[in-house]
Amino acid sequence: MAEINIERKKKPMWPWLILLLVIIALIAWALYEMTDEPAETEYEEVPATGMVSPHPDPLMTTTNNNV
Template sequence: MAEINIEPKKRSSGWSWIIVLLILAVVGWLLYRYLLEPQTNSPETTDVPATGWVMPVSPNYYTT
């Protein structure tokens, strides 16, 4: 009779799935951080400072 070798299946480690999920989470966070989140420090999004009163140099400027 012919001999049939039956080998048990190799089980994949649970650590490999955890590492893959961690890498995907970091990539997703970086994409959100740099592509989708509005930039608060850029000059385009900052408010223009309000102009105030400009006081004359001498108090008698308008008097003759």
């Protein structure tokens, strides 16, 4: 009787490489987001009324002590 060699097909490697690259990209993005300092400071906007509010303390005082 004749002997028949049966070889299994090798599974492609590229789906595993793509999965590995996606996982590495997600880890890199997470590390970047955790270590990144915020570039902008958000300020609360105050509506303009057209009025000027006086400062409680004078900004500059002048004294004249000529004796």
